[in-house]
Amino acid sequence: MxxxxxxxxxxxxESGLAARLVGLSPNGFARVAYEHGDDPPVTVFTxxxxxxxxxxxxxxxxxxxDATPLALLDCARVEPPAxxxxxxxxxTGALAEIAVQLSPKVHAAKTVQFPRLSLGLVAVASxxxxxxxxxxxxxxxxxxxxxxxxxxxxxxxAANWVTKVLSKLAARAAETTAPMAGLLAEATVExxxxxxxxxxxxRADAWYGAYRNAGGRGKAGLQQLAVDFEQGGRRRREAExxxxxxxxxxLGRAYTGLTRVGTRxxxxxxxxxxxxxxxxxxxxEPLLRxxxxxxxxxxxxxxxxxxxxxxxxxHATRLxxxxxxxxxxxxxxxxxxxxxxxVELTPLSPxxxxxxxxxxxxxxxxxxxxxxxVHRLTGxxxxxxxxxxxxxxxxxxxxxxSLTPAALLDxxxxxxxxxxxxxxxxxxxxxxxxxxxxxPFAVLAAAHDEDSARMLARTRLRAEAPDGxxxxxxxxxxxxxxxxxxxxxxxxxxxxxxxxxxxxxFHDGDGPAYASWxxxxxxxxxxxGPAPDPYRLHHDLALxxxxxxxxxxxxxxxxxxxxxxxxxxxxxxxxxxPREQHRTGPxxxxxxxxxxxxxxxxxxxxxxxxxxxxxxxxxxxxxLWLLTDPLALPDDDVLExxxxxxxxxxxxxxxxxxxxxxxxxxxxxxxxxxREIGIPPGREDGVRP
Numbered sequence: 001m002x003x004x005x006x007x008x009x010x011x012x013x014e015s016g017l018a019a020r021l022v023g024l025s026p027n028g029f030a031r032v033a034y035e036h037g038d039d040p041p042v043t044v045f046t047x048x049x050x051x052x053x054x055x056x057x058x059x060x061x062x063x064x065x066d067a068t069p070l071a072l073l074d075c076a077r078v079e080p081p082a083x084x085x086x087x088x089x090x091x092t093g094a095l096a097e098i099a100v101q102l103s104p105k106v107h108a109a110k111t112v113q114f115p116r117l118s119l120g121l122v123a124v125a126s127x128x129x130x131x132x133x134x135x136x137x138x139x140x141x142x143x144x145x146x147x148x149x150x151x152x153x154x155x156x157x158a159a160n161w162v163t164k165v166l167s168k169l170a171a172r173a174a175e176t177t178a179p180m181a182g183l184l185a186e187a188t189v190e191x192x193x194x195x196x197x198x199x200x201x202x203r204a205d206a207w208y209g210a211y212r213n214a215g216g217r218g219k220a221g222l223q224q225l226a227v228d229f230e231q232g233g234r235r236r237r238e239a240e241x242x243x244x245x246x247x248x249x250x251l252g253r254a255y256t257g258l259t260r261v262g263t264r265x266x267x268x269x270x271x272x273x274x275x276x277x278x279x280x281x282x283x284x285e286p287l288l289r290x291x292x293x294x295x296x297x298x299x300x301x302x303x304x305x306x307x308x309x310x311x312x313x314x315h316a317t318r319l320x321x322x323x324x325x326x327x328x329x330x331x332x333x334x335x336x337x338x339x340x341x342x343v344e345l346t347p348l349s350p351x352x353x354x355x356x357x358x359x360x361x362x363x364x365x366x367x368x369x370x371x372x373x374v375h376r377l378t379g380x381x382x383x384x385x386x387x388x389x390x391x392x393x394x395x396x397x398x399x400x401x402s403l404t405p406a407a408l409l410d411x412x413x414x415x416x417x418x419x420x421x422x423x424x425x426x427x428x429x430x431x432x433x434x435x436x437x438x439x440p441f442a443v444l445a446a447a448h449d450e451d452s453a454r455m456l457a458r459t460r461l462r463a464e465a466p467d468g469x470x471x472x473x474x475x476x477x478x479x480x481x482x483x484x485x486x487x488x489x490x491x492x493x494x495x496x497x498x499x500x501x502x503x504x505x506f507h508d509g510d511g512p513a514y515a516s517w518x519x520x521x522x523x524x525x526x527x528x529g530p531a532p533d534p535y536r537l538h539h540d541l542a543l544x545x546x547x548x549x550x551x552x553x554x555x556x557x558x559x560x561x562x563x564x565x566x567x568x569x570x571x572x573x574x575x576x577x578p579r580e581q582h583r584t585g586p587x588x589x590x591x592x593x594x595x596x597x598x599x600x601x602x603x604x605x606x607x608x609x610x611x612x613x614x615x616x617x618x619x620x621x622x623x624l625w626l627l628t629d630p631l632a633l634p635d636d637d638v639l640e641x642x643x644x645x646x647x648x649x650x651x652x653x654x655x656x657x658x659x660x661x662x663x664x665x666x667x668x669x670x671x672x673x674x675r676e677i678g679i680p681p682g683r684e685d686g687v688r689p
Contacts, residue, residue: 005052005055005056005059005382006348006352006353006355006356006382006385007321007346007347007348007349007352007380007382008052008056008059008321009325010321010322010323010324010325011056011060011321011324012026012059012063013325014026014027014030014032015032015326016324016325017043017324017325017328017343018060018063018064018302019032020032020033020034020035020036020328021034021035021036021040021043021267021300021302022064022067022068022266022267022269022300023265023266023267024064024067024068024265024266026060026063026064027063029067029107029265029266031265031266035327035328036330038296038298039291039296039332040267040300041317041330041339041340041341042284042287042288042301042303042339042340042341043300043301043302043303043328043340043341043343044275044303044304044305044313044316044340044341044342044343045057045302045303045304045305045321045343045345046304046305046306046307046308046342046343046344046345047304047306047308047344047345048306048381048481048482048483049306049383049431049432049433049434049481050378050381050382050383050384050431050432050495051345051347051381051382051383052345052381052382052383053273053304053305053306053345054074054273054304055382056304056345057072057271057273057302057304058072060269060271060302061271064266064269065106066106066107067106067107067265067266068106068107068109068264068265068266068267068268068269069102069103069104069106069109069112069251069254069268069269070101070102070106070268070269070270070271071097071098071099071101071102071269071270071271072101072271072273073094073097073098073101073270073271073272073273073283074273074274075094075272075273075274075275075277075279075280075283076273076274076277076279077274078090078093078094078097078279079093080093081093081143083136083139084139084140084143085125085127085128085129085136085137085139085140086127086128086230087121087124087125087126087127087128087140087229088125088140088143090279090282091240091243091244091279091282091283092121092124092125092240092243094279094283095117095121095243095244095247095283096121096143096144096146096147098247098270099114099117099118099147099150099247099250100146100147100150102114102251102268102270103149103150107265109264109265111150112150112250112251112254112268113150113151113201113250113254114147114150114151114246114247114250115151115197115201115204115250116204116205116207116208116246116247116249116250117147117243117246117247117250118144118147118148118150118151118192119189119192119193119204119205119208119222119246120208120222120225120242120243120246121144121147121243122141122144122148122185122188122189122192123185123188123189123222123223123225123226123229124185124225124226124229124239124243125140125141125143125144125188126140126184126185126187126188126226127184127185127226127229127230128140129184134166134170137165137166138162138166141162141165141166141188142162148192148196151196151197151198151201152196152197152198152201164191164195165187165188165191165192165195168187168188168190168191183223184226185222185223185225185226185227186219186222186223189205189219189222190219193205205218205219205221205222206218207246207249208220208221208222208225208242208246209221211224211225211242212224212228212238225239225242225243226239237282240282240286241285241286241289244282244283244286244287245286245290248287248290248297248299251268251297251298251299252297252298254268255268255298267298267299267300268298268299268300269299269300269302270299270300270301270302271302271303272284272301272302272303272304273303273304274304274305274306275303275304275305276305276306276307276310276312280303280305281312284301284303284312285312285336287299287301288336288337288339288340289336291339292332292336292338292339305342306481306482307480307482308342308344308482312337312340313337313340313342314335314337315333315335315337315338315340316337316338316340316341316342317329317330317331317338317340317341317342318342318344319341319342319343319344320343320344320346321343321344321345321346322346324343328341328343346380347379347380347381347382348375348380348381348382348385349380350371350372350375350380350674352380353371353372353374353375353378353380353385353389354371354372354375356371356385356386356389357370357371357374357389357392358371360389360390360392360393361389361392361393365397365400365401366392366395366400366401366403367401367402367403367404367633369633369634370392370403370404370405370633371389372674373404373405373630373632373633373634374388374389374392374405374408375674376494376630376674377405377494377495377498377630377631378495379493379494379495381495383428383431383432384428384495387413387424387427387428387431388405388408388409388424388428390413391408391411391412391413391424392408394411394413394414395407395408395411399584402584402585404587404631404632404633405630405631405632405633406579406631406632408424409424409425409428409498409499409502409631410424410425410581410582411423411424412424413427415427425499425502425503425506426503428499429496429499429500429502429503432495432496432499433481433496436477437464438500438503439464439503439507440457440461440464440465440470440474441474441491441500442500442501442503442504442507443456443457443460443461443504443516443520444456444457444461444470444471444474444490444491445489445490445491445496445497445500445501445504446501446504446520446521446524446539446542446576447471447489447490447491447524448488448489448490448535448538449487449490450471450472450475450490452490452524452527452535453471453474453475453490454469454471454472455523455524455527456471456520456523456524457469457470457471457474459523460519460520460523471490475490478491483496488571488574494630498630498631501576504516504517504520505517505578505579505581506581511580511581512580514578517542517578518543521539521542521543522539522543524539525539525540525543532548532549532551532552534552534568534571534572537549537552537572538571538572538574538575539575541572541575541577541625542575542576542577542578543578544578546599546600546618546621546622547599547600547601547603549572549621550599550600550614550617550618550621551603551614552568553565553568553569553572553617553621554610554613554614554617556568557613557617557649557652557653558653558654560655560656562653562655562656562659562660563656563659563679563680565656566659566660566663566679566680566681567679569620569621569624570624570628570677570679572621572625573621573624573625573628574628575625577589577625577629577631577632579631587626587632589622589623589625589626590626590635590637590638592618592619592622593619593620593622593623593626593638593641593642594619594637594638594641595615595619595641598615598618599615599618599619599621599622600618602614602615613652616645616648616649617649619641619645620642620645620646620649623638623639623641623642623645624642624667624677626638627639627642627671628671628676628677634671634672639668639671639672640668642664642667642668642671643664643665643667643668644664646660646661646663646664646667647660647661647664650664659680659681662680662681662682663677663681665681665682666678666681666682667681
């Protein structure tokens with residue numbers, strides 16, 4: 001069953017983007033008018049990891065695979081066959097795979113044949129063969145069987161044509177001294193034409209007469225194609241472009257010359273995941289160049305790119321997904337890349353996140369604010385919403401009423417019925433940072449900026465990168481993955497940072513010592529020096545020590561810069577909380593915020609007024625720490641206490657009572673609206689002018 005894709009209606013509705021490109025609605029396959037006539041753009045869905053690009057392409061495949069020829073290829077996962085010859089590379093492998101997927105019969109239309117592409121792949125496959133090693137030639141030829149089966153299923157699947165090719169190769173090699181690449185290609189193509197192709201298909205080689213130096217002679221073009229492929233460099237790229245053109249030509253021929261009964265409805269669809277990879281560009285750019293030159297084809301390319309901005313899309317038309325629901329203009333300019341429509345996938349809205357939770361937990365057995373808190377943590381990334389929503393639905397019954405985002409990260413979730421449950425936090429982190437050693441990322445996630453990250457790398461991760469600056473390498477890897485950058489954190493994305501800090505605290509399983517967590521934050525604390533700098537105090541809080549932070553807030557409270565004081569308070573309260581894993585019951589910060597437990601011992605020598613101010617600030621700090629924690633839920637009692645403490649403070653400040661009173665009004669409002677609290681209070685963007 002398809003996973004419901006919330007927030008993607010612009011693509012899948014009956015007259016949505018996909019329907020207007022393909023010419024068929026995704027449900028029922030009703031005809032839909034083509035928006036772009038005979039010149040559809042290459043449509044690229046852009047978004048970082050976890051934004052649902054792969055899920056979107058799979059849903060498109062499931063929606064259209066019975067209606068029109070369709071292929072789905074992951075450009076990052078074209079696996080080389082064992083012991084392949086030099087005629088195989090990711091592009092030729094991808095073209096063969098695409099052809100096999102596009103070939104089967106679909107609704108009201110016969111199979112698609114790929115005679116031109118087959119001949120080109122046969123020609124380039126021959127470049128690594130020799131008389132002394134006919135076993136390699138046999139293996140390479142047999143691997144082409146599925147592509148040749150698109151021309152004739154019976155003959156392509158048989159093995160006798162392979163033997164005849166090998167016999168002809170041996171005879172030709174003994175009779176001539178011509179260049180081997182061209183010779184072998186000619187002998188191979190001739191035999192394939194004779195043994196596999198029917199009478200009408202044997203004219204397919206004529207298409208290669210347009211290749212360079214062919215002079216209109218198809219077999220000469222195929223020979224030159226093999227020679228160029230063997231040469232490498234620019235010549236190989238020219239050969240590869242021609243092979244892509246062969247596939248497009250075969251698809252076009254499948255849509256012409258049919259009787260009325262066999263007329264195809266809609267257009268063929270090519271789905272390319274991870275199209276930002278070099279293979280994706282090598283598949284798409286020949287198509288774009290041909291279209292820019294005025295050549296028309298019928299192929300709808302729908303691709304996904306993790307990288308939003310790169311040279312391959314420099315002149316693309318850019319729209320956000322909701323803007324494409326009814327119309328998606330893509331005016332073609334003079335640059336080849338103007339033929340691309342780049343559609344930015346938008347995060348799920350809070351309402352869509354709530355709908356996802358309601359679908360997974362229709363009985364509403366989890367806290368009412370949990371879905372909204374998960375939306376705050378994930379930023380609406382569909383992957384995070386789906387996995388955390390599933391964890392909430394599968395949580396043990398005694399835990400459901402007290403679930404928080406932090407508790408969800410501690411759970412396990414069953415992704416497959418035939419596999420054991422997997423840990424939520426580790427599974428989500430692996431999806432967001434795949435194929436890398438995540439330990440260094442977890443350490444550097446505690447840093448505030450590039451300088452502190454480099455210091456951490458030198459002191460805590462020296463063995464990880466003896467030959468270079470690890471922090472800069474991690475920074476570049478995050479940039480390459482299109483993760484956002486921010487001024488307050490080296491790892492700026494809240495969900496990614498929360499997952500990395502979760503790993504830093506719990507990965508070693510050494511609670512209550514938490515040696516890695518303690519070592520990293522102690523290192524940062526020392527880095528900021530002995531003075532009570534807010535950054536140093538931030539790491540005090542991460543270590544569970546709040547006394548010095550409260551003292552600093554008390555000593556600096558009378559200063560005239562109240563907005564600066566509020567900003568420091570907000571910064572301190574943004575420290576990661578050193579929580580215990582699998583802890584049940586109320587958050588320990590709640591009792592302190594409500595005044596039911598002390599924030600720590602009072603410093604010696606305080607008079608009654610300073611002592612009361614110290615206690616008030618301890619309650620205020622713990623209240624704000626809890627209420628702005630992305631892993632916690634809002635708490636109405638603590639919100640009221642926050643407002644009360646700020647109003648009390650406003651009456652004790654000689655010059656800054658107005659900003660403090662405004663904070664008492666606006667900060668609870670910001671928190672209830674799930675906004676960052678504003679500096680100055682009342683500013684929704686939280687940016688001080």
